[in-house]
Amino acid sequence: MVLVAGTTAIDTIQTPDSAPRECIGGSAVHFAYAAALFGPVRIVSIAGDDFPPDALRRLEARGIDTAGIRIAPGKTFRWSGKYLADMDHRETLATDLNVAASWEPEVPPAWSDTRVVFLANGSPRFQRAVMAQVAAPDIVVCDTMDYWIESERAELDALLREVDGILMNEDEIRMYTGEASSIRAAQNLLSLGPEFIIVKKGAHGALLATQWGVDALPAYPVARVCDPTGAGDSFAGGFLGYLGAAPSIRDRETLKRALARAACVASFNVEDFGAARLESLTAEEFQHRVREYARMLSIG
Amino acid sequence: MVLVAGTTAIDTIQTPDSAPRECIGGSAVHFAYAAALFGPVRIVSIAGDDFPPDALRRLEARGIDTAGIRIAPGKTFRWSGKYLADMDHRETLATDLNVAASWEPEVPPAWSDTRVVFLANGSPRFQRAVMAQVAAPDIVVCDTMDYWIESERAELDALLREVDGILMNEDEIRMYTGEASSIRAAQNLLSLGPEFIIVKKGAHGALLATQWGVDALPAYPVARVCDPTGAGDSFAGGFLGYLGAAPSIRDRETLKRALARAACVASFNVEDFGAARLESLTAEEFQHRVREYARMLSIG
Numbered sequence: 393m394v395l396v397a398g399t400t401a402i403d404t405i406q407t408p409d410s411a412p413r414e415c416i417g418g419s420a421v422h423f424a425y426a427a428a429l430f431g432p433v434r435i436v437s438i439a440g441d442d443f444p445p446d447a448l449r450r451l452e453a454r455g456i457d458t459a460g461i462r463i464a465p466g467k468t469f470r471w472s473g474k475y476l477a478d479m480d481h482r483e484t485l486a487t488d489l490n491v492a493a494s495w496e497p498e499v500p501p502a503w504s505d506t507r508v509v510f511l512a513n514g515s516p517r518f519q520r521a522v523m524a525q526v527a528a529p530d531i532v533v534c535d536t537m538d539y540w541i542e543s544e545r546a547e548l549d550a551l552l553r554e555v556d557g558i559l560m561n562e563d564e565i566r567m568y569t570g571e572a573s574s575i576r577a578a579q580n581l582l583s584l585g586p587e588f589i590i591v592k593k594g595a596h597g598a599l600l601a602t603q604w605g606v607d608a609l610p611a612y613p614v615a616r617v618c619d620p621t622g623a624g625d626s627f628a629g630g631f632l633g634y635l636g637a638a639p640s641i642r643d644r645e646t647l648k649r650a651l652a653r654a655a656c657v658a659s660f661n662v663e664d665f666g667a668a669r670l671e672s673l674t675a676e677e678f679q680h681r682v683r684e685y686a687r688m689l690s691i692g
Numbered sequence: 693m694v695l696v697a698g699t700t701a702i703d704t705i706q707t708p709d710s711a712p713r714e715c716i717g718g719s720a721v722h723f724a725y726a727a728a729l730f731g732p733v734r735i736v737s738i739a740g741d742d743f744p745p746d747a748l749r750r751l752e753a754r755g756i757d758t759a760g761i762r763i764a765p766g767k768t769f770r771w772s773g774k775y776l777a778d779m780d781h782r783e784t785l786a787t788d789l790n791v792a793a794s795w796e797p798e799v800p801p802a803w804s805d806t807r808v809v810f811l812a813n814g815s816p817r818f819q820r821a822v823m824a825q826v827a828a829p830d831i832v833v834c835d836t837m838d839y840w841i842e843s844e845r846a847e848l849d850a851l852l853r854e855v856d857g858i859l860m861n862e863d864e865i866r867m868y869t870g871e872a873s874s875i876r877a878a879q880n881l882l883s884l885g886p887e888f889i890i891v892k893k894g895a896h897g898a899l900l901a902t903q904w905g906v907d908a909l910p911a912y913p914v915a916r917v918c919d920p921t922g923a924g925d926s927f928a929g930g931f932l933g934y935l936g937a938a939p940s941i942r943d944r945e946t947l948k949r950a951l952a953r954a955a956c957v958a959s960f961n962v963e964d965f966g967a968a969r970l971e972s973l974t975a976e977e978f979q980h981r982v983r984e985y986a987r988m989l990s991i992g
Contacts, residue, residue, distance in 0.1 A: 596896035610908035652991035689989035691952035
C-alpha cells in the first residue's frame with residue numbers, strides 16, 4: 393500500500409504545438425496514476441468544490457483511494473504554464489494556491505498503517521507533519537524544489553535526516569549542495585542522512601546514489617513529447633509503486649529495477665496531456681515497454 | 693584494421709582544479725588510443741617538427757601505426773582551452789592551425805585496403821578526399837562541428853550521402869536539422885543517407901538512431917572528471933574499434949554493443965589530462981568496466 397501527500401490541481405498547459413489546454417493534474421494525481429500500476433494507492437490532498445467529481449471517480453477506477461482528498465469550499469489549486477520549443481524548459485504563467493493555501497495535511501487515521509509514503513513537493517514543515525501521522529512506514533521518500541531549498545533550508549535539512557530517499561532535479565541538487573557535478577552532489581547529500589538520492593534528469597534519464605555506488609539509467613526515448621507536466625511525479629510513482637510491491641526494498645538491484653520502472657512510466661506520462669496517457673495505460677502496454685527498455689539496455 | 697584521419701595536437705588545458713597543462717592531443721590521438729584497445733590502428737595526420745618523437749613512440753607501443761603522420765617543417769597544431777566549473781562547457785582561448793593549415797591528407801597507398809575508417813572533425817572537403825583514397829571500406833563514419841555546418845553545408849550534405857554513420861553532439865544536430873528534439877533530429881538525419889546517427893550527450897550518454905529505432909545509453913558515471921578533452925574522439929575510437937573487431941557490423945545489437953564500449957572508453961578518457969589515462973589503460977581494466985557497465989544496465 394502506497395500513500396502520497398501532494399497537490400490535486402487544475403493545470404492549464406500550453407505547448408509549442410497546441411493551444412492552452414485544461415487538465416486535471418497535481419503531484420498527487422500523476423504519482424497515484426503511476427503507482428497504481430503496481431497496487432492500491434492512497435491520496436492525501438485538498439481540492440476545491442469546483443474539482444470535477446468525475447475526476448475522483450476516474451482515480452477510484454484505477455484503485456486509487458481518494459478518501460484522503462478533502463474537498464474544501466473554494467477553488468482548486470491552479471497552475472498554468474507554457475513549454476518552450478525544446479520541451480525541457482517551461483515558463484510558469486500563473487500559480488493560484490486557492491484552497492491549498494490553508495491546507496493542513498491530515499492522514500485518515502485508518503491509513504496510519506501505510507508502509508510506503510511519498511511526500512510530494514511542498515513545504516518541508518507539511519512533509520514532516522504527514523510523516524508524523526504514519527506509524528511505522530517501511531520507506532519514506534520526499535521531493536522538493538528550489539523555493540524550499542532557498543526559504544526553508546533548516547526544515548529541509550531536518551526532513552532529510554528523517555526520510556529514506558529524496559528525488560531532486562539537477563538544478564535543485566546543485567543548488568542544495570553547491571556542487572557542480574550531479575554525481576558528487578548526490579554523494580554529498582547521502583552523507584546528510586538518506587539511504588538513496590535520485591537525480592532526475594528529464595530526457596537524459598536519472599542517477600541513483602546509494603552506499604553501494606552511483607547508477608545511471610537513460611530515459612526511454614520518446615520522439616514525440618506531448619506534455620512533460622507531471623513526468624517527475626509519475627517517475628516517483630513508478631519508483632515507489634514498484635518498491636511497494638517488491639519483497640525486499642533495501643538492496644541496490646531492487647532500487648535500480650524500481651528506477652527502470654520509473655523511467656518507463658514517465659515515458660508514457662509525457663505522451664499525452666496531463667495524466668491522460670497514464671489513465672488509459674494497460675498493464676500489458678506497461679510490461680511491454682519495460683521489456684523493450686530492458687532489451688535496449690542489454691549490451692552484453 | 694581501423695584508420696583515423698584527424699589532428700595531432702599540442703593542447704594546453706586549464707580546469708577549475710588545475711593550472712594550465714600541456715598535453716599531446718588531437719582527434720586522431722584520442723581516437724587511436726581508444727580504438728587500439730581492440731586491434732591495430734592507422735593514423736593519417738600532420739604534425740610539426742616540434743612534435744615530440746617520444747609521443748610517436750608511445751603511440752606505436754600501443755599498436756598504432758604512425759607512418760601516416762607527416763612531419764612538416766613548422767609548429768604542430770595547438771589548441772588551448774579552459775573548462776568551466778560544470779566541466780560540460782569550455783572556452784577556447786586560442787587555436788593555432790600551424791602546419792595543419794596547409795594539410796592535404798594523404799593515405800599511404802599500402803593503407804588503401806583499410807576496412808574501417810573514421811573521418812575526425814575537419815573540413816568536409818578533406819573528409820571526402822580521405823574517403824576517396826580508401827578502396828573498399830566496410831564502414832566509414834564521420835564527425836563534424838558547428839563551424840562546418842554553417843560554412844560548408846553543401847559539402848557536408850554530400851559527405852552525409854556517402855558515409856555509413858555520423859557522430860554529432862546535441863547542439864550540432866539541432867543546428868543541422870532545425871529540430872529541437874535530439875531524437876527527431878537524429879531520425880531526420882537518417883533520411884539524408886547514413887545508416888546510423890550517434891548523438892553524443894557527454895555526461896548524459898548517447899543516442900543511436902537506426903532504421904530499427906532509437907536506443908539510448910547513459911554515460912558510465914565518473915564522480916571526478918579531470919579533463920573532458922578528447923572524450924568525443926575516444927568515444928568514436930571505442931565505437932569503431934569494437935566494430936573493426938566484430939564479426940558483423942550491420943545489426944542493431946552489434947551497433948549498441950559498440951556504443952556501450954564507446955561509453956566505457958570515454959569514461960576512462962576523462963579521468964586524467966589529455967590521453968594519459970588511455971595510454972596506461974589495460975585490457976583487464978577496460979573489460980572490468982564494461983562488465984560493471986553491463987551490470988548497471990541490467991534491470992530485469
